[in-house]
Amino acid sequence: MKLDGVELRRIAMPLVVPFRTSFGTELDREVVLVRVVGADAEGWGECVAVSEPRYSSEYVEAATDVLRRFLVPTLLALPDPDVHRAERAFAQFKGHPMAKAALEAALLDAQLRESGTSFGWFLGAVHESVPAGVSVGIMDSIPELLAAVDAYLDEGYLRIKLKIEPGWDVAPVRAVRERYGSELLLQVDANTAYTLADARHLAKLDPFDLLLIEQPLPTHDLAGHASLARVLRTPICLDESISSAAVAVHAITIGATSVVNIKPGRVGGYLEARRIHDACAAHGVPVWCGGMLETGIGRAANVALAALPNFTLPGDTSASDRYYTRDITDPFVLEDGHVRVPTGPGIGVEPDPDALDSVTLSTEWISA
Ligand code: NPQ
């Protein structure tokens, strides 16, 4: 397809409530949106990099810089751009998977809109809707946590994920398990907050029959996770560690992970995300779709991905109002605990111009 240029747009979305994890508290979600403009179609992608490099080394300003200086010019220089050629061309630059994923997603959206096909169709989705879980931040007290979980369960969420850190782990898990019983699908996410020295402490979570513990140890410590897995009964699920299909296979092979969280931004795009899905399926390892507090743009694409056959656990693909009072697209809503997979061309949703204007901080245009 012939490209005219690419727009980079910085937006700031106020969160409905502050979101606290082991790496910090966020009140606003700053996001870079990418719009790829072709002769016959345009497409949108969302960069999931966060304001500060606390989840991974990427952050909003760095992602914008690498997009502006390297990725967008590389895309615009391709003689006949398509997502596969773009992915290969981006590979000459090390790292910056979230920036690459955003531009790849925008190009894919444009490409699929041009051909009148949906993300779900392109990726191989087999479901019309996907079960929704919700990620619950660290709170100041147990009563506050239980009130939040009550409300999410009333809304219909099918799985609860508690964010944990040293000092906020066994007690909140016990309180939630005791209040809702053994039927509740419950898991925890540490975002790298522990060390192997905490193995005995983390084993105190074993009696609560968690679906999994997500990323207890540092990002690059696969061997540590393999050791921890031999101590815990709770399955380990890696998030931050899984940067590619090759790393996923490595982690599975050495016994570091028995479930995988797939986030397209963290792994450099939807093509690599699908390869991880396929590799995990081949190894008998279930996957689920993570979340990075996406607007409707990123959420639409994630929901399509989550409809692939090996996404057998509910994901962090929550409804829009989990995070935002007013999304920039038509909101994703819960229907019986599920979120519907868009069926229109591309990601199947587009930003509402007024909603988008109201959150836009700046835009820049990079011409072909
Ligand atoms: C995770 N997401 O699975 C991430 C962490 C994350 C839904 O738990 C602003 C504030 C942006 C906190 C992006 C969920 C964030 C954030 C991602 C947390 O590890």
Ligand code: MG
């Ligand atoms: Mg996580």
